[in-house]
Amino acid sequence: MKGRMISPGKAEGEAIVSTEPIGFYGGIDINTGIVIEKGHMLEGQSVKDKILVFPNGKGSTVGSYVIYGIAKNNVGPKAIINKETETIVATGAILAGVPCVDGIDIDQIKSGDILEVNADEGEVNIK
Amino acid sequence: MYLNRDEEAILNGENGEVMQRLFRLLVRLGEIYNAENMIPVGSVQVAGVSYKSVDDPGLAFLEDLSKQNAKVKVLTFLNPAGMDLEAWEEIGFPKDFAENQLRIMDAFKKMGIVITSTCTPYLAGNLPRFREHIAWSESSAVSFSNSVIGARTNREGGPSALAAAICGRTPNYGLHLWENRQPTIAIHVDAELKYAADYGALGYHVGKQIKNKIPYFTGIKDANTDLLKALGAAMAASGAVALYHIEGLTPEADLVESKDLEKITVSKNDISDTYNTLNKGSDPDIVILGCPHASLREIATLSEKVSGKKLKKPVWICTSRMMKEASNRMGFTQIIENAGGKIVADTCMVVSPIEQMGFKKTGVNSGKAANYMPGFCKQEVVYKNIDDLIEEVLE
Numbered sequence: 379m380k381g382r383m384i385s386p387g388k389a390e391g392e393a394i395v396s397t398e399p400i401g402f403y404g405g406i407d408i409n410t411g412i413v414i415e416k417g418h419m420l421e422g423q424s425v426k427d428k429i430l431v432f433p434n435g436k437g438s439t440v441g442s443y444v445i446y447g448i449a450k451n452n453v454g455p456k457a458i459i460n461k462e463t464e465t466i467v468a469t470g471a472i473l474a475g476v477p478c479v480d481g482i483d484i485d486q487i488k489s490g491d492i493l494e495v496n497a498d499e500g501e502v503n504i505k
Numbered sequence: 506m507y508l509n510r511d512e513e514a515i516l517n518g519e520n521g522e523v524m525q526r527l528f529r530l531l532v533r534l535g536e537i538y539n540a541e542n543m544i545p546v547g548s549v550q551v552a553g554v555s556y557k558s559v560d561d562p563g564l565a566f567l568e569d570l571s572k573q574n575a576k577v578k579v580l581t582f583l584n585p586a587g588m589d590l591e592a593w594e595e596i597g598f599p600k601d602f603a604e605n606q607l608r609i610m611d612a613f614k615k616m617g618i619v620i621t622s623t624c625t626p627y628l629a630g631n632l633p634r635f636r637e638h639i640a641w642s643e644s645s646a647v648s649f650s651n652s653v654i655g656a657r658t659n660r661e662g663g664p665s666a667l668a669a670a671i672c673g674r675t676p677n678y679g680l681h682l683w684e685n686r687q688p689t690i691a692i693h694v695d696a697e698l699k700y701a702a703d704y705g706a707l708g709y710h711v712g713k714q715i716k717n718k719i720p721y722f723t724g725i726k727d728a729n730t731d732l733l734k735a736l737g738a739a740m741a742a743s744g745a746v747a748l749y750h751i752e753g754l755t756p757e758a759d760l761v762e763s764k765d766l767e768k769i770t771v772s773k774n775d776i777s778d779t780y781n782t783l784n785k786g787s788d789p790d791i792v793i794l795g796c797p798h799a800s801l802r803e804i805a806t807l808s809e810k811v812s813g814k815k816l817k818k819p820v821w822i823c824t825s826r827m828m829k830e831a832s833n834r835m836g837f838t839q840i841i842e843n844a845g846g847k848i849v850a851d852t853c854m855v856v857s858p859i860e861q862m863g864f865k866k867t868g869v870n871s872g873k874a875a876n877y878m879p880g881f882c883k884q885e886v887v888y889k890n891i892d893d894l895i896e897e898v899l900e
Contacts, residue, residue: 384533408562439553439662443562450565465534469664472530473566 379482381459383500384468387477389457390505393491394428395484396420401437402444402470411453429493430455431484435467445470457495459484459502506535506676507542515672523573527668534665535676544638544677547656548580549670550626551618552642553663555587555856556605563663564609570667571615578673582631583613584643585798585823586622587858590851597862618670622851623825625734625798627654630827635756638681640669644747645797645873648737651748653730655756657681660747680748686757688721688750691766695724696773700890701735701803704728705872706779707771708739714769717745721763723752731800738797739872783875783888789868792887792894793854795823796871801831804848808837810895811844818898820846823853855881868894 398419400406405415406425413420425448435441445467448454458471463480471478477497487493492505508516516532518525535543553559559567587606588598614620623629624643633639633656641647642661650656659679661669669675679685692711698704711720720740728736728751740746750758794807799822807822822841824832829850832838838848854867854874860883868887869875878884887894 385529403560403562440559440563442662442664443553443559443566446566447562450569463537465537465662465665468533468537469530469662472533473526473664475526 379486379502381479381481381500381502383497384463384478384480385471385476386498387457387475388497389429389477389495391427391429391456391493393431393487393489393493394420394423394425395487395489396432398432399434399436400432401435402441402466403438405437405441406444406448408444408447409451409453411448424453425455426453428455429457429459429495431459431487433461433484435464439466441466442470442473445476446474449474449476457497459487459493459495506532506540508532512543512674523570523575524672528672530665530668531672531674531676535678538676538678540676540678542677543674544681545673546579546640546669546675547637548582548631548633548639549577549666550582550584550631550641550643550646551613551663551666551670552584552661554584554609554613554622555852556602556609557587557856557858559609559663564605567609567612571612575616575671577617577670579670580631581618581670582626582629583618583620583622585624585853585856586610586851587856588852589849590622596847596849599858599861602858616671621826623798624853625800625825628798628800628828629825638675640666640675642666644741645734645738647747648741648749649734651680652737652750652755653733686748687719687761688763688766689718690715690720691763691768692720692722693724693768693770694722695770696776698725698728698776700870701732702870702888702890703776704732704736705739705870705875706776706783708736709743709783709872709876710771710775710779712740712742712744712746715744715746717747719748719750720746721750721752721758721761721766725751725754728754731803734797735871739876742873742876780888783872783886785885786866786887787897789818789866789887789897790864791818791859792820792868792898793823793874794821794870794891796853796855796869796874798853799824799828801828804828804832804837805835806891807846807895808840810891811846811899812840814844815900816845816898817900820895820898821849821854822846823849826850854878860884868897870894
């Protein structure tokens with residue numbers, strides 16, 4: 379699949395897919411990387427070392443700093459794949475140096491799929 | 506996006522890794538918004554300063570950046586902090602909150618940012634000129650600089666404003682371009698407006714209806730900068746209005762194309778209905794003025810109203826450190842304190858933790874404060890003009 383590079387880099391890993399938007403501030407614990415938003419479809423699951431796939435970000439702009447924080451605490455995702463990256467996620471991914479690609483048909487990806495991400499070329503492949 | 510040779514060098518890391526990453530952020534945001542190039546900025550105002558807003562993740566990010574020796578290239582001011590940076594203990598801000606807030610300020614200072622925390626940088630020593638490109642964050646300051654001064658800025662997020670300050674550039678899109686500064690709706694005001702609270706009500710009403718459009722006002726015959734700041738702040742809060750024009754008053758009004766626009770009329774009844782929507786009662790626990798930060802003229806007005814009298818409830822007026830200094834010199838501070846009030850500098854009611862300080866019902870004369878306080882501060886709002894508010898809390 380071919381999309382657009384938001385933040386450069388390459389990664390390979392297991393997908394964790396949310397069909398709902400993710401709000402990072404108040405949504406993901408900065409020390410553990412576990413989704414803490416009540417009622418969220420990923421509640422209780424960790425994004426650590428996964429390829430995090432979701433349509434777009436939502437909520438507070440402080441979310442950018444949370445993406446930075448989980449990366450710094452080594453509990454963040456290896457890469458982020460979006461349908462459409464808005465500025466909160468774009469800012470966080472770029473500041474944190476996490477590869478990020480958007481413009482991807484995320485309906486084709488299921489949790490547990492092994493993904494190969496080459497953000498420099500905007501490429502995402504299911505292995 | 507076109508980048509010149511210097512900019513290519515930054516992106517290739519020739520000016521260090523920190524600048525490379527921050528510049529990458531600007532380039533990517535520029536690409537998302539279809540900017541053709543970068544433009545130099547004359548000044549920056551950074552939001553995301555209060556510990557209440559940025560929390561531990563923001564604190565960690567800012568400290569990392571300052572430890573990596575990031576330095577700003579242009580005059581950079583800050584948005585309000587979560588407390589008065591000098592008198593926090595005396596006013597009663599919580600100690601653990603204060604410690605984290607001071608760490609944030611320290612990180613900013615190390616980056617060369619002027620740590621004057623205010624939403625009115627234009628009153629405190631950061632005044633852009635007409636048509637100057639700037640990168641400001643706080644929504645009322647963005648509105649004022651675009652509309653009343655005619656400088657050009659988009660509404661920046663905290664990180665993108667910091668990146669602009671450190672790289673000295675911002676992507677050229679949105680309100681930096683003349684074609685995007687044209688009005689998209691006409692608003693005729695058919696009401697006499699006197700108080701800042703009247704302009705706040707007008708702004709709240711219009712912002713709710715027009716969202717992020719650019720209004721062209723007619724029918725506002727005269728309004729000083731205090732009233733315009735109240736109007737712009739409320740429209741930016743209830744809608745997302747970052748630029749407005751007023752016939753006869755604002756600098757671009759005669760230059761833009763204002764014909765054949767969809768037109769809304771605002772009546773006297775619309776204003777009084779808005780007062781009724783915003784006002785949830787009487788008898789506030791505290792009255793807080795100065796949203797956006799009070800000018801010296803507004804501090805003088807309060808001082809006149811309470812001179813020689815006693816207040817039965819706390820009254821705060823929030824302002825910048827610079828205005829407070831002038832107020833001290835003029836004796837306004839002493840008069841307000843003698844009555845039982847306080848001049849609170851560097852912070853404001855929206856970003857300070859007043860809900861942790863025992864207040865439940867706050868009296869305000871600001872459409873912006875009335876918009877945010879129920880959510881951010883869990884306050885019930887009493888919305889009145891300054892005369893009626895002070896009347897309620899005088900002994």
